[in-house]
Amino acid sequence: MELSSFLVLVLVLAVLVLIRWIRKPSGRxxxxxxxALPLIGNLPMIDKRAPFKSFMQWSKTYGPVMTVYLGPQRMVVLVGYDTVKEAxxxxxxxxxxxxxxxFLNRVVKGYGLIVSNGERWRQLRRFTLTTLRDFGMGRKRMERWIQEESKHLLKSFEETRSKPVDPVFFMSRAVSNVICSLVFGQRFDYDDKSFLHLLQIISRLVRFVSSPWGQEKDNLDTEFHKNNLMATVLNLFVAGTETTSTTLRYALMLLIKHPHIQGQMQREIDRVIGRNRVPTMEDKKSLPFTDAVIHEVQRFLDIVPLNIPHYAMKDITFRGYVIPKDTVIIPMLHSVLRDEVQWETPWTFNPEHFLDANGNFKKNPAFIPFSAGKRSCVGESLARMELxxxxxxxxxxxxxxxxQGPDGIDPSPELSSFANMPRxxxxxxSPR
Structure with missing residues (x-):
């Protein structure tokens, strides 16, 4: 019995030492x-379906800068607009x-824009931004592509003849075709089999782009090679299609849920544009309520609540703490888009968040659905134009x-892990 008690005591002491070692590496x-428990960290305590909810709850006790362990992986979670902006x-x-x-590393093996770091990331980001601008992103050429695609989207809805349909397919085809126009210089009919052979088209693009860049082929340090190009194009298609089409689908969901808001948008659009003229980006400044609703859709959807993880490549001093090298950093976008200091009614769908007392559109610095800083989304201007x-x-x-009527719509997300996915x-x- 004494031996058993001694072993239990040794085990408890060992666990306490291990916990202390995990919590304060190198005395920092x-x-x-x-x-955090040994080996498994805080995993048993985290809401698996919505991890950000656990982080938000813990921040009430531990503050806006917290250390959390997912298994043995140390993470620092940043909560609130001021904290995230400072970082x-x-x-x-x-x-x-x-x-x-x-999952991305498994697919792209460290290549491409999203997961790369250091010189590779700097070269690819500069190249991607320059190339996308040359191809028309944020310019009249891109606006014309979206206007053209809108005609096909409208036609596809007309063909439903007011029958109930799932909007997923409609939105993804339209948004994907905009990316195709950007990357390939052409759109595809919605029933075109080329859509099903996207990899073959990407292969042709690789051969085409490899020609002018071939003068780099003997440079062993270059980042302009097939693996990075393929991965970056994949980044564009995955990020540029899924996030925007999901936001569009969610926008219609919320407008069905709130028909008075839909009606007010339509009255403003009728007054400014009418029902026949093709909308332009120039109309945006004359549609403050519509603009406010679109911004509020993005805020309320909160599509990537945890943000894409950042990383400490060296020891970082932040707010009196030391974030050790090799720590994963989570600047929570959810905590910014729901910051109770920045938003009057953060948990309610409320376009008034983006309107002043005179009904004019007003910006809010806490509106960062595309993240902020050096890793903000390269396709932000395209996404804003599309929406x-x-x-x-x-x-x-x-x-x-x-x-089922407005009450038949449930705007709460079906999945809330890496991304908030609407039901x-x-x-x-119905034609107007």
Whole structure:
């Protein structure tokens, strides 16, 4: 019995030492956080379906800078607008590196823009931004592509003849075709088999782009090679299609849920544009309520609540703490888009968040659905243009409803792990 008691005591002491070692590596002052268990860390305590909810709850006890362990992996979670802004903008160089994303690393093997760091990331980001601008992103050429695609999207809804349909397919085809126009210089018919052979088209693009860049082929240090090109194009398609099409689908869901908001947008659009003229980005300044609703859709959707992980490539001093090298950093976008100091009613869908007392559009610095700092989304200007032109075009021509009525719409996300994914639903597009 005495031997058993002694072994238990030794085991307890060993566990306490291990916990202390995990919590304070090399004696450094880590941010506080919930007690982590050996090997498994805080995993048993985290809401697996919505991890950000656990982080938000813990921040009430441990503050806006916390240490959390997912298994043996140490993470520092940043909560609230002031904290996230201080890290990503004020200390941009320290917090710029990207953290490991297992499923992406498995697919792209460290290549491409999203997961790369250091010189590779700097070269690819500069090249990607320059090339996208040359191809028309943020310019009239891109606006014309989106306007053209809007016509096909409207036609596809007309063909439903007011029957209930799932909007997923409609939105993804339209948004993907904009990316195709950007990357390949052409769109594809919605029933074109080329859509199903996207990899073959990417292969041709690789051969085409390899020709002018071939004069780099003997440079062993260059980042302009096939692996990086393929991975970066994949980044564009995955990020540029899924996030924007999901936001569009969610926008229609919320407008069905709040028909008075949909009606007010339509009255503003009718007054400024009418029902026949093709909307332009120039109309945006004359549609403050519509613009406010689109911004509020993005805020309320909160599509990537945890943000894409960042990483400490060296020891970082932040707010009196030391974030050790090799720590994953989570600047929570959810905590910014729901910051109770920055938003009057953060948990309510409320376009008034973006309107002043006179009904004019007003900006809010805490609106950062595309993140902030050196790792902000390279496709932000494209996404903003798509959201505005597609939504205005749709509301010009159709009123949207649900077969079950507004009460049949549940805007709460179906999945809330890496991304907030809205539930599937059916809508009716009734010509106006």
């Amino acid at each position: 002052s880590l941010p506080p956080g919930p007690l 990503l903008v004020d200390q941009a160089d320290d917090f710029a590196p990207r953290g490991p994303i297992p 505005f032109l597609f939504i205005v075009s749709l509301l010009q021509r159709f009123s949207f409803s649900s077969p 599937f639903y059916k809508l009716i597009a």
